[in-house]
Amino acid sequence: MNILIFGDSITWGAYDPEQGGWATRLRNYFEAKNHDVDVYNLGISDDITSGLLNRVEAEVKSRSLTNLT
Helix, strand or coil: CCCEECCCCHHHHHCCCCCCHHHHHHHHHHHCCCCCCCCEEECCCCCCCHHHHHHHHHHHCCCCCCCCC
Protein backbone atom coordinates (compact mmCIF):
# COMPACT_ATOMS: atom_id res chain seq x y z
CA MET A 1 0.00 0.00 0.00
CA ASN A 2 1.14 3.53 -0.72
CA ILE A 3 0.10 6.58 1.27
CA LEU A 4 0.84 10.02 -0.15
CA ILE A 5 0.50 12.78 2.41
CA PHE A 6 0.09 16.35 1.20
CA GLY A 7 0.00 19.46 3.31
CA ASP A 8 1.98 22.39 4.60
CA SER A 9 4.82 22.77 7.11
CA ILE A 10 2.92 20.91 9.82
CA THR A 11 2.75 17.91 7.51
CA TRP A 12 6.47 17.84 6.80
CA GLY A 13 7.27 18.25 10.49
CA ALA A 14 8.36 21.86 10.99
CA TYR A 15 7.25 21.92 14.63
CA ASP A 16 8.33 18.42 15.59
CA PRO A 17 12.14 18.32 15.27
CA GLU A 18 12.44 15.24 17.49
CA GLN A 19 10.13 12.92 15.54
CA GLY A 20 9.65 14.65 12.19
CA GLY A 21 5.93 15.46 12.31
CA TRP A 22 2.81 13.35 12.04
CA ALA A 23 3.56 11.98 8.59
CA THR A 24 6.95 10.66 9.71
CA ARG A 25 5.39 9.29 12.88
CA LEU A 26 2.89 7.40 10.72
CA ARG A 27 5.68 5.97 8.55
CA ASN A 28 7.60 4.94 11.69
CA TYR A 29 4.50 3.23 13.05
CA PHE A 30 4.06 1.10 9.94
CA GLU A 31 7.77 0.26 9.87
CA ALA A 32 7.72 -0.81 13.54
CA LYS A 33 4.75 -3.10 12.84
CA ASN A 34 6.48 -4.51 9.73
CA HIS A 35 3.54 -3.53 7.52
CA ASP A 36 4.16 -3.32 3.78
CA VAL A 37 3.22 0.34 3.54
CA ASP A 38 5.14 3.15 1.85
CA VAL A 39 4.39 6.56 3.32
CA TYR A 40 5.44 9.56 1.23
CA ASN A 41 5.63 12.82 3.13
CA LEU A 42 4.94 15.38 0.42
CA GLY A 43 4.32 18.33 2.70
CA ILE A 44 5.64 21.71 1.53
CA SER A 45 5.80 24.82 3.67
CA ASP A 46 2.99 27.27 2.81
CA ASP A 47 1.37 24.78 0.43
CA ILE A 48 -2.24 25.52 -0.50
CA THR A 49 -4.88 23.65 -2.48
CA SER A 50 -3.92 25.21 -5.81
CA GLY A 51 -0.31 24.14 -5.27
CA LEU A 52 -1.41 20.60 -4.54
CA LEU A 53 -3.62 20.51 -7.63
CA ASN A 54 -0.68 21.66 -9.75
CA ARG A 55 1.60 18.88 -8.57
CA VAL A 56 -0.54 15.90 -7.54
CA GLU A 57 -0.44 14.21 -10.96
CA ALA A 58 3.34 14.53 -11.19
CA GLU A 59 3.77 13.23 -7.62
CA VAL A 60 1.65 10.17 -8.39
CA LYS A 61 3.38 9.47 -11.72
CA SER A 62 6.85 9.83 -10.21
CA ARG A 63 6.03 7.03 -7.82
CA SER A 64 4.49 4.83 -10.55
CA LEU A 65 1.15 4.83 -8.81
CA THR A 66 -1.92 4.33 -10.92
CA ASN A 67 -4.69 4.11 -8.33
CA LEU A 68 -5.17 6.69 -5.58
CA THR A 69 -7.66 4.61 -3.58
